[in-house]
Amino acid sequence: MSTQIPKQTEKADETAAETETDAPSKGDERRAEKRRRADERRRQREAEEAERAAADENTVELRVFRYDPDVEGKQEPRFDTFHVPFTKGMTVLDALMYARDSYDSSLTFRHSCRQAVCGSDAMFVNGGQKLACKTQIDELEEPIRVEPLPHAEVTKDLVVDMEHFYDQMEAVEPYFQTNEYPDGELEEQRQTRENREKIKMSTRCIWCSACMSSCNIAAGDNEYLGPAAINKAYRFAMDEREGEDVKQKRLEIIEQEHGVWRCQTQFSCTEVCPKDIPLTEHIQELKREAVKNNLKFW
Amino acid sequence: MHEHDVVVVGAGGAGLRAAIAAQEEGADVAIVSKLHPVRSHTGAAEGGINAALRDADSWEDHAYDTMKGSDYLGDAPAVEALCKESPEEVIQLEHWGMPFSREEDGRVSQRPFGGLSFPRTTYAGAETGHQMLHTMYEQVVKRGITVYDEWHVMDLVVTDEDDPADRTCHGVVAYDIQRGEVDGFRASGGVILATGGMGQVFDHTTNAVANTGDGVAMAYRAGVPMEDMEFIQFHPTTLPSTGVLISEGVRGEGGILYNEKGERFMFEHGYANNDGELASRDVVSRAELTEVNEGRGIEDEYVHLDMRHLGEERILDRLENILHLAEDFEGADGLTEPMPVKPGQHYAMGGIETNEHGETVIDGLYAAGECACASVHGANRLGGNALPELIVFGKRAGHHAAGREMGEAEIPTGKRGEWEPAEYEFEVDVGAVGDRGPAAADGGAVAADAEGLMEAEIERARERVEDLLARKGRNHAEIRSAVQETMTANVNVFREEEGLKESLSDLREAREAYTEVAVSDPSRTFNTDLIHTMETRNVLDIAEALAMGALARREFRGAHWRKERQERDDENWLKHTLVSWNDGEPELWYKPAILEGEAKTYEPKVRSY
Known part of the structure; x- marks a missing residue:
């Protein structure tokens, strides 16, 4: 099993560190020193890992995308290889955490709940959008290639800039609106079980942005609302507790130039959704609603 | 430097509710959180929200159950505030569009939970926290409340008078994770800590990786005592390999616990002859570990939670999320086999000492939610009482920080009421190491303004x-x-x-x-x-x-x-534990639990289920 990762980037790194500036400040010197140490540690780590891998066949090989705009030697994207001891039930997130805590503390990825509800750790694993925490290692082919989500700007390593995704989510007035509440004190609005069931799947969205990353249309049209935001609009438009007038407004929002009509029904969003939300179906249903609505005024 | 009237630290249930309340009261409010709000761990809460919504139920019964569940270490003024205000807060969430599970008549569903005398746990499938978090974040978006996400708050900015009761909090300093810069957030009205749990203190926990108790620790270093920290809830049903939570809702719906011999041990070994699996969480956790310790555990580690008899339809309707969790994180199919479970760290009953308005001993500093200790949970929290705590006390702290007149609180903070020093002598050093290493005290710098x-x-x-x-x-x-x-x-x-x-x-x-x-x-x-x-x-x-x-x-x-x-x-220990940082030399002291409620006194009784 080979653990040789691209050595040339390290060489470049070292020279850069030494010839960096004419009159290095104290801070620069410190940072250069830290970089040299970091490189040293990385070489040591790789040697140790190789040894471990040789001694123990039961390891997993990860090839992880690395990039940091701030750090010499990481400004050019590269892949690092990590050998992580396999344990039963291990997920891609477990393996990344092990690699970070044992080998390289600068390995960077978002994660929090470890149980597929916070939506922080969507990544591109062996060429597919996955939540790292619910992706079992033993179901993947090795070496496992871990990259940041495509079609998003990479901030560092596996972290991508989510601002655009959040902007699209917020563009659909993603909050409940009604003009009518029940009169009585402590009185809830009534909702049928059927209606609750109808919106149930749409309310499971965890904003991981896997769908947006998988969508060709979103990749080509930066203003396209995208599957998650349209699903959010669906969640409200289909909720019987909002009135007819609110629904009209919602349909106008999703019918705009960069709305539902952009969707070409490729189902890629539905395939990658870690919460099994039938995103494409929801988009199609909104298209039908919009058509019906337009006929009504015709 | 950023300036706002109210700065809320943390964007889970308590933080979002606090921000909405402060904004409603007219304050310019900002949320500062190390995670984007929808990543907060409130989203992992499964079971539900206790609220006495129905005619046959009453807030008084909810309060009684809560005091009993707390093993008489809850403070009655806080417990009663929780139980009285939870119903209106639940209805508020419904009016904000939260998709609760529904009854045939279209009203919100409620189910039985451990330690409750009435099925008052209001829920949205087994994903109540997720729905609550997203519903409140939607309101934050609607109101245009400023959110500084992925900013890690490092410390509070507090004056350094000798007595913490004389100190004032002026804001926080935080580190912008994306850009790597430190900046300050000044809060003229108040800082509200809503930083959630501290499960990362343990290694088998249902808590998120982000739950490192930041708010509790920074308030402590600034002079606010930590209260009742030894009371940690170990949830009886977590998946053995990851600590992922399997909701109490499973037992609420009728799920049964079995040991290796297939015995229904909660009854057969007499741990809870009346309530069985639905006894209070501490009782069930100890029962499970006793089974394991006495050799009746499966693989010497866990027990089985079986819900197959509930039938596929009911499981899919009310507990679908549990099927996904058991399959994704333990490889178990809850429809065809029992699920392995064992106790795991779940919740901190203790935290930042506050009164029932969310105020701490330091002027201008508030806390709400899991990071706070009002105390509503005392020595043990009932299932379904965490989510109402977030919204009731988040709202209260938000209102107070924004200047609403709420009258004098009944719970004294700091050493303002009755208190006594601990007599315990620790054999090892505690507190700061040497002269102010990175783990040493912060205190505040002396500055004029x-x-x-x-x-x-x-x-x-x-x-x-x-x-x-x-x-x-x-x-x-x-x-x-x-x-x-x-x-x-x-x-x-x-x-x-x-x-x-x-x-x-x-x-x-x-x-x-x-x-x-x-x-x-x-x-x-x-x-x-x-x-x-x-x-x-x-x-x-x-x-x-x-x-x-x-x-x-x-x-x-x-x-x-x-x-x-x-x-x-009860003779010696009907009292809260407090630990004050005391500039690096931690001091342990006690104050009495308040059992006198508005209309009655909650007399300690034997707690059996």
């Missing part, structure tokens, strides 16, 4: 970041895992003197190691090595206070079990 103090603290935080990045030393991960190991080995469900002492000496070693901690990632962009290193200091402070409280309390109350005295001792 708030502006000057803010500037000084921002500068100090910058220096701290530079120092952590520049120095050579140890990685925080080994220190954090040493803390987690000793806490899980020695301060777990069953506690005894020797183990507790050992934990304190292990923690001392970890504190000493932390003085040599360093960050090896030099980056200014998304440096999680730096963030985790700063969090580990918080983990250390909390673990120590927790172990101190646990060692000193020689009785068995609620979630705190002591081998040396396996019964509740």
Whole structure:
């Protein structure tokens, strides 16, 4: 099993560190020193890992995308290889955490709940959008290639800039609106079980942005609302507790130039959704609603 | 420097509700959170929200159940506020569009939960927290409340008078994770801490990786006592390999626990002859571990939770999320086989000492939610009482910080009421190591005005970041895992003197190691090595206070079990534990629990289920 990762980037790194500036400040010197140490540690780590891998066949090989705009030697994207001891039930997130805590503390990825509800750790694993925490290692082919989500700007390593995704989510007035509440004190609005069931799947969205990353249309049209935001609009438009007038407004929002009509029904969003939300179906249903609505005024 | 009337730290249920309340009261409010709001761990809450919504139910019954569940260590004014206001808060959530599960008549569903005398747990499938978090974040978006997400709050900016009761909080200093810069957030009205749990003190926990108790630790260092930290809830049904939570809703719907022999041990071994699986969480957790310790566990580690008999339709309707969790994280199919479960750290009953308005002893500093201790949970929290706490006390703190007149609180904070010093002598050193290593006290700089103090603290935080990045030393991960190991080995469900002492000496070693901690990632962009290193200091402070409280309390109350005295001792211990940082020399003291409610006194009774 080979653990040789691209050595040339390290060489470049070292020279850069030494010839960096004419009159290095104290801070620069410190940072250069830290970089040299970091490189040293990385070489040591790789040697140790190789040894471990040789001694123990039961390891997993990860090839992880690395990039940091701030750090010499990481400004050019590269892949690092990590050998992580396999344990039963291990997920891609477990393996990344092990690699970070044992080998390289600068390995960077978002994660929090470890149980597929916070939506922080969507990544591109062996060429597919996955939540790292619910992706079992033993179901993947090795070496496992871990990259940041495509079609998003990479901030560092596996972290991508989510601002655009959040902007699209917020563009659909993603909050409940009604003009009518029940009169009585402590009185809830009534909702049928059927209606609750109808919106149930749409309310499971965890904003991981896997769908947006998988969508060709979103990749080509930066203003396209995208599957998650349209699903959010669906969640409200289909909720019987909002009135007819609110629904009209919602349909106008999703019918705009960069709305539902952009969707070409490729189902890629539905395939990658870690919460099994039938995103494409929801988009199609909104298209039908919009058509019906337009006929009504015709 | 950023300036707002109210600054809320943390964007889970309590933080979002606090921000909405403060904004409704007319304040300019900002949320500062190390995670984007929808990533908060409120989203992982499954079971539901206790609220006396129905005619056959009453807030008084909810309060009685809660006081009993707390093993009489809840403070009645806080408990009664929770139970009275929970119904209107639940209806408020419904009016904001939260998709609750529904009855045939279209009203919100409620189900039975452990320790409750009425099925008052209002829920949205087994994903109540997720729906609540998203519903409240939608309201934050609607109102245009400013959110600074992925900003890690490092410390509070507090004046440094000798007596914490004379101090004032002017704001916070925070580190922008994306851009690598330190800046200040001045709050003229108040800072509300809503930073959630501290499960990372243990290694088998249902909590998120982000739950490092930051708010509790920073309030502690600023002079606010930590209250009742030894009371940690171990949830009886977590998946053995990951600690992922399997909702109490499974037992609420009729799920059954079996040991290796297939015995329904809750009844057959007499742990809870009336309520069985639906006894209070502490009772069920101890029962499971007793089964395992006496050789009746499966693989010597766990027991089985079986819900197959509920039928596919009911499971899919009410517990679908559980099927996904059991399959994704344990490879078990809940429809065709029992699910393996064991106790795991779940919830901190203790936290930042507050009164029922969310005020701490420091002027201008509030806390709400899991990080706070009002106390509504006392020695043991009932299932379904955490989510209402977030919204009731989040709202109260938000209103108060924004200037609403709410009258004098009944719960005294700090040493303003009756109190007594602890007589316990610790054998190992606790508190600061040497002269102000990174784990030492902060205190406030002496400065004439708030502006000057803010500037000084921002500068100090910058220096701290530079120092952590520049120095050579140890990685925080080994220190954090040493803390987690000793806490899980020695301060777990069953506690005894020797183990507790050992934990304190292990923690001392970890504190000493932390003085040599360093960050090896030099980056200014998304440096999680730096963030985790700063969090580990918080983990250390909390673990120590927790172990101190646990060692000193020689009785068995609620979630705190002591081998040396396996019964509740009301004569000596009907009191709250407080630990004050005291500028690096932690002080342990006590104040009485308040059992006098509005109309009645909650007399301690034997707690059987």
